[in-house]
Amino acid sequence: MPNALANETSPYLLQHKDNPVDWRPWGPAALAEARERDVPLLVSIGYSACHWCHVMERESFEDPEIAALMNELFVCVKVDREERPDVDAIYMDAVQAMTGHGGWPLNAFATPEQVPFYAGTYFPPQARHGLPSWRQVLEAIAEAWRDRREQIVAQSAAVVERLSAAGQLRPSGAMVDPGILDDAVATLRTNADGVHGGFGGAPKFPQPSAIELLLRRDEQTVALDALRAMADGGIHDQVGGGFARYTVDAAWVVPHFEKMLYDNALLARAYLHGWQVSGDAELRGVVEDTLDWLLRDMRGPEGGFYSALDADSEGVEGKFYVWSLEQLQAALDDERLYEVALDWYGASAEGNWEGTNILVRARPGIPAPRELPEIRARLLAARAERVPPGLDDKRLTSWNALAIAALAEAGAALERDDWLDAARGAADFLLRESRGEDGRLKRSWKDGRATLPGYLEDHAYLTGALLTLYEATFEERWFVAARQLADATIEHFADPVNGGFFMTADDHERLVTRRKDLEDTPIPSGNSAAAVALLRLARLTGEARYEQAAEGVIALLHPLAANHPQAFANLLAAIDLQLGEVHEVAVVGPPESAVPLLRTLRGAFRPRVVLAGAVGADAGGAVERSAVPLLEGRHALDGRAAAYVCERFACRAPVTSSGELAALLR
Structure with missing residues (x-):
């Protein structure tokens, strides 16, 4: 008999619908039941491509005796961490504070008021390797709830205060020291693995944000070494393209075989930028095989992109x-x-x-x-x-936005119309299916239905992606949509007191705390992504309010970024954009003479350039009205396309040759 998960759309939750555990989805009904029964919540969090989540399911959640014990002692709640990053973040903070490490599956025990009092990750069916059995954990927690509840409740206030710390962070008031960018590069250089490339030891994860920061700051050696080492290793699918999530060794050889949309979108852009700074054709080849894999294996018929491929096929990790x-x-x-x-x-x-x-x-x-x-x-x-790995076919807004940005930028730089068309298709899909009448986004889409309120990262990532798509196509509808999203983000997610943005909107369901996501691992935080997008938008519009919102993020986080560059690499990229010499470039005129100018702009890595264009405009006329303020009043010169290079809307004389344009951008 299926449990309550049978009505969900998440592939991960549906994997558990036939467990004998009486799973509930996260929501008011489960919380009310815990209060009525006066028992703790057992919050079990994972995702569909998680190998050890599958292992624990087979060993414990499918065992009728274990399931009966869970049902008797707790209200059991299953959470897809990809659909509910807000819930996952709270309980991940808790498990890391309690144990010093985290990961999935994540199993947390909480009061009916959602406050966690014990948490761990994987537990085996029998005690081994210093871990208690899952049955032992269940019985011990139930005993503690029965015999020491007053102590648990008394500690709740301190737990909530600790979990709320990120949301209550205040700006230091100190000015941003430009030297932190050079210091960050020096730290990354020191922390790099000089033998195998990348950063850290086993298990070893790609760190695209750190690589991107190094390339922005012209530290090519460490960045290119990391890109080449990953491209040569088993983490890179040498046959079909794309990258696994991480390797279990330090030399990039043995992957944990799951493939995530977000990793591949971020890595495709990193490899594109690596090619742009180095001219290394093999790095360009990685961009091509990664994005071609994305279109071949990860695109749904409506134009959106699936979330992940499992590590397992036929119940065996890596068999495929x-x-x-x-x-x-x-x-x-x-x-x-x-x-x-x-x-x-x-x-x-x-x-x-x-x-x-x-x-x-x-x-x-x-x-x-x-x-x-x-x-x-x-x-x-x-x-x-062969039998393929399991597919998580939900379309997440934020991860699709990362794919749109990669396809748009690479499509423009490498002149791949199929990638540009795919980026347009995915953007159309999100704006059509996942944007509500109020202009705000839903988090997830599956089987024709968009569900769950969008988070900060959904809005911030898509704002940035739509700006990138505009720069790649000069179709103003993408710019208009990006600006609308930016306005909604500021209205509903901004913290007007301390600056920065909350992870959830002002009308989101009430959780034990309202968090701010801060760190750029494994993907850019919503805060840093919002800061980068808003700074770009400010340079295209000339509106100070976008820059001020971005500066609120930087004021809040720059002291942390100075000390932990790997964890705040994308925030440091925002600081680089804030403090650096940014060129606002407008290109206007006929396509045939605009192409050389655009190739000059797109053929190199130019992270401090924002681009507007009216290519195909009347060669003798001017752009009198545009949704993009940077374009207004621009015109071609003597029938030839012209490039206007500006800084804070103060522009130099327009140029018509690639050489002149390149000289102005140095």
Whole structure:
């Protein structure tokens, strides 16, 4: 008999609908039941591509005896952390404070008033490796609730105060020291893994925001080393394109095989910028295979993008991606291709993971063999016959926004109309299906239905993505929509007292605390994304209120960013945009003479340029009215397209040649 999750749309929640656990979705009904029964909440949080979430489900949540105990002692609530980042963030803060680490599955026990008093991650069915069994945890928590409830309740105020700390952070009042940008680069350089590239040890995660900051500040060595090391490793799908979420080793070889939309969107842009600063054709190739994978495997029929691919297929982690020698030989069906593949990928009989081969680039620095495209095509065709990993097919607004930004910027830079069309399609989909009559966004869409109020990151990411799409296409409808979203973000999410933005809107359901998401890991925080988007919008409109809202974020967070650059890399990018020399560029005129100017602008990494355009405008006329204030009054020169380079709307004489334009942007 299905439980209450059967009515949900989240693929993760639906995975648990047939558990004997009487799961409830998060919401007023579950909270009311906990109060009525006078029992704690058991809040279990995960996501559909989470391997250890599946393990704990098989071991414990599908066990009828364990399930009966859970149902008797608690109100059991299942949360998809991707749909409800607000709930996840609160209980993740709690588990990290209580245990010193976090992760998923996340299992928290809370009072009926939502206050957590015990939390952990994975628990085995029998005690092992220093972990109590899940049954032992359940019984101990129930005993504590029965015998020491007064102590638990007495501690609630202190717990709530700790969980509320981020939301109550106040600006220091100190001016932003421009030196923190150089200090951040020096710290990142020191923390870089000089052997394997990237940052940190096992498990090892891509850090695109840190890489982007290094490229912005012209620290190419560390950034390019990280990009090349990941591209060569098993974290990069050498056959089908795209990246796994992380590797379990420090050398980027053995991935945890799940693929997330957000990782791939952010990495595609990082690789694009790496190519722009280096001219390395192999980095450009990674952009192409990542975005082509996105369009091939992750795009829904309506134009939106799916959330994730599971690590498991047929119940086995990585089975879809790994190869035995026999499988390689059968797939290639050509002895010459087989020998080249063995050499290129370093495949062997013993393999590099559990007797199988995770394909890596075994000969970095050596030019790819001419046979490689055919090898990849044959392996991809053979792999397509396998049982694929599970697909999380919900469309999240914020993650789709990241994909739109990547496709739009790369499509313009590499002149790929199919990517630009995909970006337009996804943006149309979000604005049509996930934007309400009040102009605000929904969080998630699946099976024709948009659900859950949008969070700060949904609004901030899409604002930035629509500005990028406008810059890539010069279609003013994207600029208009971006400005409307920015206004809604300021109205409903801004903190007028301390500055910055709350994670949830002013009319969001009441949780135990109203948080601010601050750190840029693994994805940019809503605050830093809002700051970057608003600073760009301020330069396109000339309106100080957008800049002032962004400065509120920076005033609040710059002391933290100075000490923790890896955790605040995108916030530091906003500071770079705030303090740096930003060029506002308007290009007006016929397409044939505008193309060289646009190639000059888009062929290089120019993070301190905002771009407006009226390409195709009457060569002899002026842009008298535009939704984009930067364009007003601009005109072509003697029938040729002209570029106007400005700083805070004070413009130099227009130029018509690529050389002149490049000189003004130095």
